[in-house]
Amino acid sequence: MDANQRIARIAAHLHPSNVQMEGGSVLERANCRAKGGAPGFKVAILGAAGGIGQPLAMLMKMNPLVSVLHLYDVVNAPGVTADISHMDTGAVVRGFLGQPQLDAALTGMDLVIIPAGVPRKPGMTRDDLFKINAGIVKTLCEGIARCCPNAIVNLISNPVNSTVPIAAEVFKKAGTYDPKRLLGVTMLDVVRANTFVAEVLGLDPREVSVPVVGGHAGVTILPLLSQVKPPCSFTKEETEYLTKRIQDGGTEVVQAKAGAGSATLSMAYAAVKFADRCLKGLRGDADIVECAFIESRVTELPFFATQVRLGRTGVEEIYQLGPLNEYERVGLEEAKKELAGSIEKGVSFIRK
Numbered sequence: 001m002d003a004n005q006r007i008a009r010i011a012a013h014l015h016p017s018n019v020q021m022e023g024g025s026v027l028e029r030a031n032c033r034a035k036g037g038a039p040g041f042k043v044a045i046l047g048a049a050g051g052i053g054q055p056l057a058m059l060m061k062m063n064p065l066v067s068v069l070h071l072y073d074v075v076n077a078p079g080v081t082a083d084i085s086h087m088d089t090g091a092v093v094r095g096f097l098g099q100p101q102l103d104a105a106l107t108g109m110d111l112v113i114i115p116a117g118v119p120r121k122p123g124m125t126r127d128d129l130f131k132i133n134a135g136i137v138k139t140l141c142e143g144i145a146r147c148c149p150n151a152i153v154n155l156i157s158n159p160v161n162s163t164v165p166i167a168a169e170v171f172k173k174a175g176t177y178d179p180k181r182l183l184g185v186t187m188l189d190v191v192r193a194n195t196f197v198a199e200v201l202g203l204d205p206r207e208v209s210v211p212v213v214g215g216h217a218g219v220t221i222l223p224l225l226s227q228v229k230p231p232c233s234f235t236k237e238e239t240e241y242l243t244k245r246i247q248d249g250g251t252e253v254v255q256a257k258a259g260a261g262s263a264t265l266s267m268a269y270a271a272v273k274f275a276d277r278c279l280k281g282l283r284g285d286a287d288i289v290e291c292a293f294i295e296s297r298v299t300e301l302p303f304f305a306t307q308v309r310l311g312r313t314g315v316e317e318i319y320q321l322g323p324l325n326e327y328e329r330v331g332l333e334e335a336k337k338e339l340a341g342s343i344e345k346g347v348s349f350i351r352k
């Protein structure tokens, strides 16, 4: 490194506002690269300054599969970026603030995680969020279609049952739609199901695996308790208690936070667990199976959450529901009825 470069680095360190943000920087991008940044994947988080976005950004900075982490938000992206960038892990972090920097945030990304939008307040349903979040997701997906049409998209913004169809329609319009690469994140339902079932069984949650299918709101969340691993059985009372608690897990947190938002920390954990699995699939690891809300032919609905196998191209295999018991069959019919309306709402938001 020559003397000028070293002085530029020191100057940048003393005036950090000039460094991490794209555009008008005293340092070029290349100079911001930390030495030893491991080869890995490029990941963008859209909505990175939010309640989910911040812990999500922190945890992704700790993921050894990530070499570059782009943090985009319409507020406070510089602060979060400066903070996260001090962590001595391999990933290089860059911040992007506001719409004019969206394209720079997205260019070259392998995985885009979207927790942008408003969260639920007490009394609000996920559908109440629709109007605001639908527009945000549309704008962000238009950016993805322009700048990284081959990226895997992990969509967290609610209502997922409608935002995934919105994203699909945006990508179709742009001519970039690949259903294998668009995944609605339902991992939090699985994480909650594993935890609550482990509590009832007296097991370590890490030993428990519960498939959760359907969608990501109220009765559309259908835990398949008959397919829990390790194999076990539940009384009718336990089944009803667990199903309801898993379906209402989000509301449990919304009420406990009493106006201060919805699940953020457990959601960030779930999002990172899911993103890590997507990256391992991209890397070519075998047998990466997780639940996600995707375009599907498992039921008559165009989108449905089931277990899927993740690979180099995204969703490589979609698993059938498997044998359901009577309680689950009734739940499935109820879930499908509600899901159909939410999917239609998303599709017509773009097609109208």
Ligand SMILES: NC(=O)c1ccc[n+]([C@@H]2O[C@H](COP(=O)([O-])OP(=O)(O)OC[C@H]3O[C@@H](n4cnc5c(N)ncnc54)[C@H](O)[C@@H]3O)[C@@H](O)[C@H]2O)c1
Residues within 6 Å of the ligand: 046, 047, 048, 049, 050, 051, 052, 053, 072, 073, 074, 075, 115, 116, 117, 118, 119, 120, 129, 133, 136, 139, 140, 155, 156, 157, 158, 159, 160, 185, 186, 187, 188, 189, 216, 261, 262, 263, 264, 267
């Ligand atoms: N999928 C799930 O399981 C799950 C769980 C919990 C919450 N959520 C959803 O995640 C979303 C975020 O929740 P939160 O608690 O982090 O909310 P938050 O309000 O704390 O954060 C949202 C962030 O999005 C940003 N934002 C708003 N408009 C944007 C735009 N156009 N471009 C980029 N960023 C934008 C905001 O500035 C804010 O920083 C909500 O829609 C919430 O309902 C999903």
